[in-house]
Amino acid sequence: MAVFESETTLAAPPEEVFSFLLQPARLIQISPPExxxxxxxxxxxLQMGDTFRFMVQTMGQVQTITHRITAYEDPCLFxxxxxxxxxxxxxxxxxxxxxxxxxxxxxxRIEFQPPGGLIGLLLTESRILDHLDDAFxxxxxxxxxxxG
Structure with missing residues (x-):
């Protein structure tokens, strides 16, 4: 299993930042356009137990991905x-x-496992980590x- 970790500090209280990042429309606003x-x-x-589906383009391929909120402690963690x-x-x-x-x-903190098989030859741990560095x-x- 691979791990990516990153952090930043913002001039706003946790309640405000937490609420902002739980709104899918806001995530579009802060994500790389590419x-x-x-x-x-x-x-x-988003709330505890919610499932959401989204599409992203990576390495020229559009992927449909489904995530679920599995832990939720307002305003400390999800x-x-x-x-x-x-x-x-x-x-x-x-x-x-x-x-x-x-x-x-x-x-x-993102824990992930790269895919196996042929796609794993392209979508390596190193490439995923580089992509995450850029995206974050x-x-x-x-x-x-x-x-601010």
Whole structure:
């Protein structure tokens, strides 16, 4: 199993950042445009047990992926797990750590397993980690613009 970890600090309280990141429409706003994130089926605001489907473009292929919220502690943490998609395992833990009352540290941890077979020759752990580095760099830049 591979692990990706990243963090950033925003000038907003955890409640505000947590609420923002539970809204699929907001996720589109902060995602890199080249991945073409589009929600196929999702509630307006994610909650414990919700399942949501989305489409993304990776390496020239459009993938439809289904995740479920499997842990939820408002405003500290939520976890989304892959139910259906190109990888055998994907668990994304979003943690929100309060700093001095007015700031929040977001910590993202993604545990994943690259696919096997022929697709695994292209979609390697290294390529997935590089893609995640780029995607989260973009996401954190956008969040920084929105939250200061």
């Amino acid at each position: 991945i073409g994130l589009k929600f196929v089926e999702a509630p307006e605001r 976890v989304e797990e892959l139910i259906e998609g190109p990888l055998p395992l994907w668990v994304h833990t979003h943690s929100f750590v309060p700093l001095d009352g007015a700031r929040t540290m977001i910590q993202d 760099h973009h996401r954190y830049q956008q969040l920084g613009r929105l939250f």
